[in-house]
Amino acid sequence: MSRFEGTDRYIATNDLKVAVNAAVALERPLLIKGEPGTGKTVLAYEIAKAFDAPLITWHVKSTTKAHNGLYEYDAVSRLRDSQLGDERVHDVRNYLKKGKLWEAFTAPVRPVLLIDEIDKADIEFPNDLLQELDRMEFYVQETDETIRAEVRPIVIITSNNEKELPDAFLRRCFFHYIRFPDAETLSSIVDVHFPGIKPRLVSEALKTFYEIRDTPGLKKKPSTSELLDDSADLLGCPSDAMNDPRVISLGRVVGQFEGVTLVSVPKSKIR
Ligand SMILES: Nc1ncnc2c1ncn2[C@@H]1O[C@H](COP(=O)(O)OP(=O)(O)O)[C@@H](O)[C@H]1O
Numbered sequence: 001m002s003r004f005e006g007t008d009r010y011i012a013t014n015d016l017k018v019a020v021n022a023a024v025a026l027e028r029p030l031l032i033k034g035e036p037g038t039g040k041t042v043l044a045y046e047i048a049k050a051f052d053a054p055l056i057t058w059h060v061k062s063t064t065k066a067h068n069g070l071y072e073y074d075a076v077s078r079l080r081d082s083q084l085g086d087e088r089v090h091d092v093r094n095y096l097k098k099g100k101l102w103e104a105f106t107a108p109v110r111p112v113l114l115i116d117e118i119d120k121a122d123i124e125f126p127n128d129l130l131q132e133l134d135r136m137e138f139y140v141q142e143t144d145e146t147i148r149a150e151v152r153p154i155v156i157i158t159s160n161n162e163k164e165l166p167d168a169f170l171r172r173c174f175f176h177y178i179r180f181p182d183a184e185t186l187s188s189i190v191d192v193h194f195p196g197i198k199p200r201l202v203s204e205a206l207k208t209f210y211e212i213r214d215t216p217g218l219k220k221k222p223s224t225s226e227l228l229d230d231s232a233d234l235l236g237c238p239s240d241a242m243n244d245p246r247v248i249s250l251g252r253v254v255g256q257f258e259g260v261t262l263v264s265v266p267k268s269k270i271r
């Protein structure tokens with residue numbers, strides 16, 4: 001397959017498909033921004049599936065540094081082995097722990113490299129990766145060799161927009177913002193996850209869901225994942241469940257209904 005068209009488990013809007021295919025064709029990293037739960041991480045999984053490519057995931061944390069993606073040299077183990085007279089000590093390669101970029105650059109087939117939640121790390125992180133992502137190569141001092149990608153991996157970078165990214169980094173990426181889905185898209189998303197769900201329940205649930213999202217002063221708006229959790233709970237419900245006064249509330253729920261628990265936005269999230 002040479003184009004990304006969405007999959008039977010992932011609803012991709014047209015502009016998202018265009019962005020993915022353009023980034024792949026131009027061999028530029030694709031930077032995907034959007035609020036949590038808009039399908040950024042899952043998108044990388046689906047792209048990998050669509051292109052039949054292995055997925056290499058680098059999950060970024062606040063302490064992650066760019067060099068973690070290249071390799072780490074374990075000097076402590078080497079020292080210990082030398083004290084124990086271990087033969088391994090003579091080859092420095094035994095002490096180089098490959099990072100995700102090394103893995104991606106040397107993968108036997110073109111992989112998808114997901115750099116997930118890049119905005120978790122500090123501001124130097126994206127800048128420090130510029131060169132490696134541009135050239136798709138880096139130098140290993142300990143062995144005096146250059147690790148170079150024969151084929152450029154498909155690079156997907158996600159950001160929840162918690163921090164601004166540096167301009168120099170943005171210039172090198174193909175950028176796409178996943179807007180929060182409209183009701184029609186969201187209903188298709190629920191449908192791919194729960195094909196058997198009753199349409200009337202979905203439309204009622206969506207109505208309540210958007211009302212809650214529009215409530216002023218929410219500390220955190222409910223996301224697609226939370227709607228999907230609710231939808232799972234709705235699966236066993238009779239179609240008229242939403243009309244039951246015991247079921248509807250300002251939160252998404254509501255307690256027990258005929259043995260089915262519907263979940264709600266905790267009141268604590270409403271200021
Ligand atoms: N367009 C979509 N099609 C299918 N499922 C989606 C879509 N967008 C979000 N989801 C679902 O919502 C949940 C959250 O997605 P995720 O990729 O973790 O979000 P993010 O990484 O943006 O926080 C997952 O269960 C995912 O399957």
Ligand SMILES: [Mg+2]
Pocket residue numbers: 037040041042116158
């Ligand atoms: Mg994610």
